Amino acid sequence: MNRKLLDLASRTLGDTFAHESAPLSAEDKLRELAFNLWWNWHPQVLELFRQLDPAGWSETNHNPIALLKRIGPGALGARVAELSLENTVSFHYRRLQEYLRAEGSWCAVNARGLQAAPIAYFSAEFGLHESLPLYSGGLGVLAGDHLKSASDLGLPLVGIGLFYASGYFRQHFDAAGWQTEEYGHIDLGALPLRRPVGADGEPVMIELPCNGETLHAAVWMARVGRTLLLLLDSDVEANPPYLRELTARLYGGDEVTRIRQEALLGIGGLRALRELGIRPAVLHLNEGHSAFVVLERTRERIEEEGMSFDDALRETALQTVFTTHTPVEAGHDRFAAELVERELGWLRAALGIDPERMMGLGRVDPADRGEPLCMTVLAIRGSRRRNGVSSLHGHVARRMWQRVWPGRDEEEVPIGHITNGVHVRSWLALSMNRIFDRYLGNDWPARQSDCATWAPIAGADDAELWETHEVLRRYLVEFVRRRAGRPQLLDEHALTLGFARRFATYKRGTILLTDLDRLAQILGDPARPVQIVFAGKAHPRDDAGKKLLQQLLAITRDPRFEGKIVFVEDYDINVARHMVQGVDVWINTPLRPMEACGTSGQKVVLNGGLNLSVLDGWWAEGFDGKNGFAIGDGRVHTDPAVQWARDAESLYGQIEEQVLPLFYDREGTAPPRGWVERMKRSITTLAWRYNADRMVADYVRHAYLAAGGRLTSA
Numbered sequence: 001m002n003r004k005l006l007d008l009a010s011r012t013l014g015d016t017f018a019h020e021s022a023p024l025s026a027e028d029k030l031r032e033l034a035f036n037l038w039w040n041w042h043p044q045v046l047e048l049f050r051q052l053d054p055a056g057w058s059e060t061n062h063n064p065i066a067l068l069k070r071i072g073p074g075a076l077g078a079r080v081a082e083l084s085l086e087n088t089v090s091f092h093y094r095r096l097q098e099y100l101r102a103e104g105s106w107c108a109v110n111a112r113g114l115q116a117a118p119i120a121y122f123s124a125e126f127g128l129h130e131s132l133p134l135y136s137g138g139l140g141v142l143a144g145d146h147l148k149s150a151s152d153l154g155l156p157l158v159g160i161g162l163f164y165a166s167g168y169f170r171q172h173f174d175a176a177g178w179q180t181e182e183y184g185h186i187d188l189g190a191l192p193l194r195r196p197v198g199a200d201g202e203p204v205m206i207e208l209p210c211n212g213e214t215l216h217a218a219v220w221m222a223r224v225g226r227t228l229l230l231l232l233d234s235d236v237e238a239n240p241p242y243l244r245e246l247t248a249r250l251y252g253g254d255e256v257t258r259i260r261q262e263a264l265l266g267i268g269g270l271r272a273l274r275e276l277g278i279r280p281a282v283l284h285l286n287e288g289h290s291a292f293v294v295l296e297r298t299r300e301r302i303e304e305e306g307m308s309f310d311d312a313l314r315e316t317a318l319q320t321v322f323t324t325h326t327p328v329e330a331g332h333d334r335f336a337a338e339l340v341e342r343e344l345g346w347l348r349a350a351l352g353i354d355p356e357r358m359m360g361l362g363r364v365d366p367a368d369r370g371e372p373l374c375m376t377v378l379a380i381r382g383s384r385r386r387n388g389v390s391s392l393h394g395h396v397a398r399r400m401w402q403r404v405w406p407g408r409d410e411e412e413v414p415i416g417h418i419t420n421g422v423h424v425r426s427w428l429a430l431s432m433n434r435i436f437d438r439y440l441g442n443d444w445p446a447r448q449s450d451c452a453t454w455a456p457i458a459g460a461d462d463a464e465l466w467e468t469h470e471v472l473r474r475y476l477v478e479f480v481r482r483r484a485g486r487p488q489l490l491d492e493h494a495l496t497l498g499f500a501r502r503f504a505t506y507k508r509g510t511i512l513l514t515d516l517d518r519l520a521q522i523l524g525d526p527a528r529p530v531q532i533v534f535a536g537k538a539h540p541r542d543d544a545g546k547k548l549l550q551q552l553l554a555i556t557r558d559p560r561f562e563g564k565i566v567f568v569e570d571y572d573i574n575v576a577r578h579m580v581q582g583v584d585v586w587i588n589t590p591l592r593p594m595e596a597c598g599t600s601g602q603k604v605v606l607n608g609g610l611n612l613s614v615l616d617g618w619w620a621e622g623f624d625g626k627n628g629f630a631i632g633d634g635r636v637h638t639d640p641a642v643q644w645a646r647d648a649e650s651l652y653g654q655i656e657e658q659v660l661p662l663f664y665d666r667e668g669t670a671p672p673r674g675w676v677e678r679m680k681r682s683i684t685t686l687a688w689r690y691n692a693d694r695m696v697a698d699y700v701r702h703a704y705l706a707a708g709g710r711l712t713s714a
Helices: 003-009 026-034 037-041 043-052 054-059 064-071 073-082 086-101 106-110 138-153 255-275 292-305 309-318 337-351 355-360 375-381 391-400 430-440 451-459 462-484 516-523 543-556 573-582 600-606 640-663 673-686 692-707
Strands: 119-123 157-162 170-173 179-182 205-210 213-224 227-233 282-286 320-323 385-388 495-500 530-535 565-568 585-588 610-614 629-631
Touching (some): 026 086, 037 213, 043 073, 119 138, 119 255, 138 157, 292 309, 309 320, 337 355, 385 692, 430 451, 462 673, 516 640, 543 565, 585 600, 600 610, 610 640, 610 673, 629 640
Parallel strands (some): 119 282, 157 227, 495 585
Antiparallel strands (some): 213 227
16 A cells, blocks of 8 residues: 555544554454455455354444444454454454555556555545445446555555435335335444544544535545545534535535535545645546536646646646546536536636636537536546547547537547446455356456456356356345345246346336337246346436336236346345346346446456347447347437337347347256356456456556656646
């Protein structure tokens, strides 16, 4: 771990294990293990916590902090002694310390120039674990995986986000099948968060102007292996009630709430770094929500270095990386001129520019006085390295934002692409991990981005691989039965299709329901049983998405599909983990080219499942004809209804003519040879390319090294 970050990580309020002048007790070691989310991708550590209280483990949703709180400090040491776990605790504690202080990481070898100062990674959401519900979907999970792989590669990186006291909503349905949202309050005492302290030993607080008052925010810190995550929390006594509620909900509230949240994220996030003595080498904006950080850094340069606005903005942009994820127009935040001036007039004045210049920074056409400020355009203008998240999305982004560079051809627009990947060991089932250890060698995680690493899977024993996957399917079935309270639900031997994602209309979550009679024939064959597991949430203000869910729930009650089509409520990382590990086929049906990347299918690959997807996002570049199945041929009709009909026909045809025959082509009790062959090809051709280690390494090579190569820090 970068020495400065390691020192900062140990500078927290109430930290009982920061100093090692005296031997640490088993309880102290357990607490340090629990307060580093490193356990999230080390199942042996999670097994240690489970052993301490098996009943409590299930009740705390696999959360070590909640488990320790349940046991209580007085009983914890006695529990360790009673179970003779002292050596196990010490073993894992030493492994964590070795990991944190290890020399010779990938980054130390390949990017020594980035060792002196960290990358500041701004994101409106982070999905690290289900116990920390600061995410709504793929954007947040991607951000969490980015932090984890940065840790594994030894890249000094600090994530900056907001602490949402109510998290994202819990999903329920009323009697009519209409989604309802419930917001609770996160128990801070059950989270792996601490308050960092400044040089004066006091908890760090930041402030910024807001609506004629001062917005105060506390700072929470999570340790994610060798990286850190800072979360800003407006729920402090110094704020009036309406500002205390500012960070209560993820993506909640009106435009006023949204612009204030984004000001806190960008401006407040940089100020939090400053309070902690961090001067990052690079600012990385994960989506446009944090784009105001560009203006705050520009203001600093004007005040500290006496630069003009144009020169200060140029220098800031040279050290800024921007990743856009959204090919959907409605997904880009826009704010009217009056709102921007009212909320950020103080910053505009400090920058020494007039209101029109301020608005022009976020307008596609700076001269169009009627155009609102778009956060994505502000991020584009405030950065010099910009990327989409798949090859196809790069093309979409260049076409989408071409007008920002009038006179340039589409291929000359300076937006590239770095395809997303997933953090392998966060999503890999333990039983599949054992398969990989056996055939690839125990050190395979360090070599996961090398295609040669995965080649031995082609020679793995068919029966061993198939039996491992069959057990994972059974685990999924058992999980769904527990969640539904129906022990006879589903068939643990049936071909299991999975669909789980945000229920936005462009993702077309009900395309499988287009022809119910045909679907009933597919699912009703007793010789070749098929079942479908659905999960996903619609945005609270997306009535069209809620109607899709209502339609889906009605189908689950149709006698033809009862017990064969199941919807799992309250989709989160825990549900996703079970589904990507247990399904046979992962279905993805976006309207091409609206899926920027779609990383859920990449998680399925690691666990032996196959993808059946529209050729969009990552699948457009990953599919080779033999490592899964494709819906359609990549062509898009101008009429969405025609495209829907074509894709529905292709989807049904693929299931009937390809998926079903291959899955059930067996001789006696032997595994389906052709299916297992396709499983192997999926793993060997895709796992090395679509992992987050490769993704972060690409950011290092193509963005961070160039942006961080300046003489001054950001």
